[in-house]
Amino acid sequence: MTAENMAKHATDPNISFWKMLKTGADHFEVTRKPPKVDVCNKSYIFDADAGSASFDASAACPPYQVPEWITTAVAAKQAGDDAKMNSEAAALAAKAKKDAEEAAVAEAKAEEKRQREAERAAQPSLLSRIFGRDKEPPAAPAFADTPPEVKKPAPLPKKKPAATEDSTASIKTAPKDETPAGVTAH
Helix, strand or coil: CCHHHHHHCCCCCCHHHHHHHHHHHHHHHHHCCCCCEEEECCEEEECCECCCCCCCCCCCCCCCECCHHHHHHHHHHHHHHHHHHHHHHHHHHHHHHHHHHHHHHHHHHHHHHHHHHHHHHHCCCHHHHHHCCCCCCCCCCCCCCCCCCCCCCCCCCCCCCCCCCCCCCCCCCCCCCCCCCCCCCC
């Protein structure tokens, strides 16, 4: 029920109800005692004395009196709270306006950045123009009779020599004691 909280919720559709409850809270703060609560005309009445009349929630309020010292103290407190509430409401409105302006500036900067990026993407760089980057490769002609997937046959495994074979066994050499005809041995 603080002035700051009331200012935050000033646009709440139930603000009149909350203000009525705040009056009861103000009675408590002024008297330091829980207020006597009555209901008439679908409203709460605090610290009221109707004499011999009774209060009915759905009927009009009977003539009643609230002690003058409570009425004066509550009115003074509410005047101070209203000033604080108005000040707080103005501060909240200024903050909301500032936040909206900052959001608009941020959105404008983001839009400007998007436009620069789009312009940069539309114009290739000098190196891209020289080396032909950023050019899309020519599309391959589409033929109606070309199958969608052509599978290549798996490569044949390479035959490795066995570990027990001599790698030089395939080279034919003459036996040591045989010499070819016409060749003298030393």
